[in-house]
Amino acid sequence: MVEVVSIDDSGRLVIPKSIRESLGISGGTKFILTEGEHGRLLLQKFDIEEIAAKLKEETKGKDIDKIVKKIRKEMNEKLKKKYPDILA
DSSP states (O other): OOOOOOBOTTSOBOOOHHHHHHHTOOTTOEEEEEEOGGGOEEEEEEOHHHHHHHHHHHTTTSOHHHHHHHHHHHHHHHHHHHOTTTOO
16 A cells, blocks of 8 residues: 655654554554665554564573573673773
């Protein structure tokens, strides 16, 4: 679906009703706005519950504590190499 919209003097953009209904957008819906190449903007719905569900599914059956420990160890090693005087 493609619509042409404009921005008002306060920088507000109205998302047409047909698109809001199609995507389940209502007042208070949060978005991530990203600047892309060639003047493009990407507006994506920010749904924390959806993100949490994806993370839960992707980490299912994995030892999260082990992953966190490994990441911390790698970060500490890199920091010690980059800042040896500070972290000695």
